Amino acid sequence: MLSPERPGLFRVLCLFALFEAACLLDTGMLFPRESSSREVKELSGLWSFRADKSPDRNQGFDKAWYKSRLRETGPVIDMPVPASYNDITQDPTLRDFIGWVWYEREVVVPARWITDEGTRVVIRVGSAHYYSIVWVNGVKVTEHNGGHLPFEAEVGSLIRKDPTQPCRITIAVNNTLTLETLPPGSIQHIDDITKYPKGFFVQNIYFDFFNYAGIHRPVLLYTTPTTYVDDITVVTDFLDNTGQVNYKVSVQGATTARVKVTLMDKDGHCVASSTEPFGVLKVVDVNLWWPYLMHESPGYLYSMEVRLMAANERSTHEDVYTLPVGIRTVSVTSTQFLINKKPFYFHGVNKHEDSDIRGKGFDWSLIVKDFNLLKWMGANSFRTSHYPYAEEILQMCDRHGIVVIDECPGVGIKDIRSFRNASLNHHLDVMDELVRRDKNHASVVMWSVANEPASEMPPAEFYFKTLIQHTKALDPTRPVTYVSNSHYARDKGAPYVDVICINSYFSWYHDPGHLEVIPLQLNTQFENWYGKYQKPIIQSEYGADAVPGLHSDPPMMFTEEYQKVVLQSCHDVFDQKRKQYVIGELIWNFADFMTAQGITRVVGNKKGVFTRQRQPKAAAFILKERYWRLANETGRLPPWTKYPCSL
Ligand code: GCB
Numbered sequence: 001m002l003s004p005e006r007p008g009l010f011r012v013l014c015l016f017a018l019f020e021a022a023c024l025l026d027t028g029m030l031f032p033r034e035s036s037s038r039e040v041k042e043l044s045g046l047w048s049f050r051a052d053k054s055p056d057r058n059q060g061f062d063k064a065w066y067k068s069r070l071r072e073t074g075p076v077i078d079m080p081v082p083a084s085y086n087d088i089t090q091d092p093t094l095r096d097f098i099g100w101v102w103y104e105r106e107v108v109v110p111a112r113w114i115t116d117e118g119t120r121v122v123i124r125v126g127s128a129h130y131y132s133i134v135w136v137n138g139v140k141v142t143e144h145n146g147g148h149l150p151f152e153a154e155v156g157s158l159i160r161k162d163p164t165q166p167c168r169i170t171i172a173v174n175n176t177l178t179l180e181t182l183p184p185g186s187i188q189h190i191d192d193i194t195k196y197p198k199g200f201f202v203q204n205i206y207f208d209f210f211n212y213a214g215i216h217r218p219v220l221l222y223t224t225p226t227t228y229v230d231d232i233t234v235v236t237d238f239l240d241n242t243g244q245v246n247y248k249v250s251v252q253g254a255t256t257a258r259v260k261v262t263l264m265d266k267d268g269h270c271v272a273s274s275t276e277p278f279g280v281l282k283v284v285d286v287n288l289w290w291p292y293l294m295h296e297s298p299g300y301l302y303s304m305e306v307r308l309m310a311a312n313e314r315s316t317h318e319d320v321y322t323l324p325v326g327i328r329t330v331s332v333t334s335t336q337f338l339i340n341k342k343p344f345y346f347h348g349v350n351k352h353e354d355s356d357i358r359g360k361g362f363d364w365s366l367i368v369k370d371f372n373l374l375k376w377m378g379a380n381s382f383r384t385s386h387y388p389y390a391e392e393i394l395q396m397c398d399r400h401g402i403v404v405i406d407e408c409p410g411v412g413i414k415d416i417r418s419f420r421n422a423s424l425n426h427h428l429d430v431m432d433e434l435v436r437r438d439k440n441h442a443s444v445v446m447w448s449v450a451n452e453p454a455s456e457m458p459p460a461e462f463y464f465k466t467l468i469q470h471t472k473a474l475d476p477t478r479p480v481t482y483v484s485n486s487h488y489a490r491d492k493g494a495p496y497v498d499v500i501c502i503n504s505y506f507s508w509y510h511d512p513g514h515l516e517v518i519p520l521q522l523n524t525q526f527e528n529w530y531g532k533y534q535k536p537i538i539q540s541e542y543g544a545d546a547v548p549g550l551h552s553d554p555p556m557m558f559t560e561e562y563q564k565v566v567l568q569s570c571h572d573v574f575d576q577k578r579k580q581y582v583i584g585e586l587i588w589n590f591a592d593f594m595t596a597q598g599i600t601r602v603v604g605n606k607k608g609v610f611t612r613q614r615q616p617k618a619a620a621f622i623l624k625e626r627y628w629r630l631a632n633e634t635g636r637l638p639p640w641t642k643y644p645c646s647l
Contacts, residue, residue, distance in 0.1 A: 028231020028250055029150060029437050031391050032124055032222040035320040039110070043169070043219040047105040049079030055199050057099030057174075066135040066170040070104040079103060081219060082126065084212035084359025098187070098203045100174045103215060106166040113156070113223060114163045118317060120224045120253075121159060124152035126217025126362065126390060128173045130181060135170040137161070145426070146182060147216065148387040148409055149433045155221075167221075175213035176203065182409045182430050183207050183386070184418040206412030207386060207451075208605060209352055210594040212359035217390050225317040227253035227310035234304065234440050235477050236289075236327040238340070243286030243327040248278040249306050257310040263325070264303045271302065288340050289326030289442040291401045292380050293631035298401025301326050301442070326398055326442025332479045332498050334534050335581040339403070339445065345634050346403065346538055346584025347627045348381030349374065349609075353389055354593040356612060362390050369614055370590070371396055377609075377620060378627030383483075383540060383586055386411035386451045388434055397443035404443045405481070405501075405540075405586075408434050410450030419459035427463075428470050435474045447471050450482040452503060455491045464493030483540045486525050499583070500529055503541035507566060513557055518569035526577050536581050541588035542570050545606040548617050558606070560618040567622050587623060 034040050048070045052060045060066075065073045079085055081103065086095045113121050123134065129147030133140060142153035159167045177185025189201045205211055230252040237244040251257050263272045263281050272281035287300040301324040308319040331338045338344065351370070353360045367390075374382070381403035388408065397404050408430050413419070431449065438444050449467050453460060464482065471480045479498035484491050486504035494500060506521045507514050529537055546563035555561035567587070574585050592608035595601045604612065609620040 027252070029152075029433070030229070030231060030321060030323075031395075032122075032220055033322065035322060037225055037317075037319045038321070039113075039223045041107070041110075041221040043105055043107060043221065044081055045105075046078045047081045047103045047215075048076040049085065049104075050074060050076050050102050051085075051094055051097050052100045052102065053093070053097075060100055060102055060172060065102055066140075066172070067138045069106075069168065070102060070170065076104075079214070080361070081105070081215045082217050082363075083214060083357075083361030084129075084216060085214040086210070086212055086359050087357050097213075098176055098201070100172050101214065103171045103173065104168065105219075106168050107221065109159055109167050109221070111163075114160050117160075118226055118315065119156065120154060120226050120228065121156040122152050122222050122224070123155050123169065124150060124220045124222060125171065125215065126150050126219070128171065128215045128217075129175055129211075129213045129360070130177065131174045133172045137165065137168050138170075146409070146430055146433070148389075149430070149437060150217070150391070169219070171215060171219075173214060175211060177205060177211065179415055179417045180420075180422045180426060182423075182427055183412045184415060184423065185211070185412075186415070205596065206414040208595055209354065209386070210359070210596060210604075212354075212594075214359075214361070216353070216360045217362045225253075225310075225319045227251065227257055227308065227317050228319045229306050229308050229321040231436075232304070232306060232321070232323050232440065234323070234325055236325065236442075237329055238286055238288060238327060241285055243283035243288070245272070245281040245283065245302075245304065245325055245327060246279075247281065247304065249308075251277065251308060251310075254310040254312075257308050260307040260309075262305045262307070264305065266300065266302075268303075283327065286327055289328040289398075289401070291339060291344060291403045292375065293378060294339070294342070294344065294380065294401070294634075299326070299399050299443075301398060323440060324395070324398060325440070328442050330445045330478060332536060335536055335583075337445075337479075337499065337536055337583040343634075344403070344583070345578060345630060346381040346405075346586060347630045348379040348383075348403070348584070348586050349590040350383050350385040350541060350586050350588050351389070351590045352385065352593040353387075354591070354612070359594070362392070364392075366614075367393055367396065371400060371402070373590075373610060373614060374402060375400065377624040378631050379623075380627075380631065381405070381584070381586070382590070383407055383448065385483075385541075385589075388438070391437065394438060394441045394443060398441055402443060403445050404441070405446045405448050405538075406434065406438055406441075406444045407448035407451065407483075410453065410482070413450060413453035416454070416457055416459065419457065419463045424463055424466060427467055431467065431471050431474065435471070439475055444478070446479045446481055446499065447475065448481050448483055448501065450493075452483060452485045453493070455482075455484060455493050457492075461492035465496050468493065468496040481538075486529075494529075494533055494535075498535065500533055500535050500537045501540035502529060502537060503588070504539070505542065505544070505588075507569075508544050508557070515555070515562075515565050515569060518566065519573055522570060522573040523576075526573070526582060530581050536583040537577075538584040538586065539570070539574065539582065540584075540586050542585070543567070543588040543607040543609075545602075546617050546619065547602060547606050548611050548615070558602075563607075563609075563617065563619045564622050567619055571626055587619075 144151035231250040383405040483501040544566040592612040
């Protein structure tokens with residue numbers, strides 16, 4: 001359990017543990033940034049595309065589609081990258097496709113990257129769902145198991161082989177989910193030819209969002225020198241007015257190299273520096289990183305420039321990487337969540353990466369719009385339900401002071417076979433990748449290892465104990481949670497988490513239409529969970545579907561009025577319990593989102609307070625009023641933010 005007492009010693013121990021953990025991972029996963037020594041070439045745009053519709057989906061491998069141009073092995077269509085492929089065409093078989101799809105793009109590489117042997121060229125895929133294999137000029141360079149997280153490979157030697165040829169990148173992506181993937185799923189073949197066409201099969205999933213697929217985040221080529229900054233780990237602390245940045249720089253490509261680390265404030269003034277690869281930078285009169293609406297200047301970021309100098313017989317290389325650093329602490333007591341030693345109340349949302357046409361494809365316009373809506377409604381936090389979001393989104397959170405509960409794709413672990421070792425090992429690997437990617441984000445204050453697993457099943461205890469302990473060993477500086485369903489009376493993982501997160505839908509999935517049960521049932525829920533575990537509680541999901549434009553008074557399910565009353569009834573209980581041990585409320589959901597087709601979903605899940613096109617329903621105004629009231633009560637706001645109407 002994280003303890004606010006003896007922070008100095010505790011932090012130093014954490015730091016060593018974090019550095020040890022970082023060493024267990026093969027390499028770093030720094031976000032590619034341009035600098036005087038690094039170039040980035042974005043490969044967003046149109047790629048050639050073909051879905052392998054052969055019965056066993058294996059034709060692409062049998063015919064080695066990666067060996068020549070994709071258009072020479074069969075018909076191709078244009079496919080935007082990044083985007084899910086599902087909603088791009090009018091073809092229902094592509095929307096619901098299961099199996100391998102193939103992407104290809106030819107790239108002209110700057111001549112200097114080819115001629116300069118001192119340049120490392122790396123291909124990086126921000127994420128592709130679910131299993132990916134990458135070839136460059138017909139040679140396999142990497143494969144990756146899992147969506148939502150980046151992967152990369154060095155390709156310099158391949159593009160240098162024949163400099164007269166453009167660099168041809170082929171990426172095959174398979175969206176099949178099995179009992180051992182994260183999230184899990186299963187493929188069901190149905191052989192009854194009296195009822196189903198020959199070869200009929202379906203993908204069963206146990207989660208409530210559409211299994212969008214394809215290359216979801218940008219693909220990049222980037223360069224570094226051959227001796228380079230491979231990873232940086234920072235852990236921050238403060239005492240009185242002095243901030244501390246404990247850091248470690250990992251170098252690849254040389255056994256000896258000189259390092260210069262400079263910490264700069266927002267105006268570019270140096271506030272601390274060092275020539276050691278690890279150590280502590282002290283910042284006098286520190287500007288702490290504060291959440292949005294908790295302070296008049298939230299999201300303060302320093303810049304940590306790492307300059308690496310390495311020499312061989314022939315030349316000197318320099319590599320420069322600049323990492324944004326927010327200085328803040330996080331800790332938990334039995335009733336509170338503390339940021340910079342002050343109580344923090346989560347008033348925020350759950351989101352999805354989801355929108356019309358793009359599906360889960362990365363889109364700056366959508367991201368900026370969503371941040372504007374979050375700030376408009378006075379939300380100070382969100383949970384990355386139910387998988388890690390794009391790194392660019394976390395960077396926005398760092399800059400705007402939006403607090404994040406960072407969730408891995410452990411959603412829908414319902415089948416007892418998904419608790420076996422193969423699944424657990426993969427889940428541990430995913431946590432490694434997630435912590436490695438997101439450990440330096442000030443906005444990330446807690447890890448969530450799963451959402452609503454069947455945590456009452458006997459193997460759940462060993463599974464979650466192992467997973468949570470592993471995550472704490474990876475990062476002892478942040479609390480760990482997983483999200484429970486309120487009606488699991490015997491939750492085997494709860495004793496191991498730092499914060500209890502509970503989802504509940506009273507008067508929706510239970511007692512539909514009976515709004516009057518909410519106060520009693522929600523109160524009982526809190527008392528039971530706190531009574532049993534004595535840990536702070538976040539209401540991590542609550543809400544109701546509302547089809548925009550449907551109205552009724554008295555309220556009926558699926559109308560905007562019903563959604564409003566569900567929210568208001570819950571808020572009354574939150575207001576009583578937040579004086580005790582409830583430390584947050586996250587609405588389900590920020591916006592409507594697409595799901596698989598089914599009798600409870602009307603073209604997707606309609607529990608958004610905004611529509612999928614980001615227009616407010618009546619509930620958005622209820623939340624806006626509440627969140628600003630909470631912020632005025634609990635935060636320290638500058639005068640211009642006190643009255644949101646003037647925004
Ligand atoms: C939940 C799940 C979420 C669903 C939501 C619902 O408990 O965590 O993924 O979308 O309920 O609307 O049913």
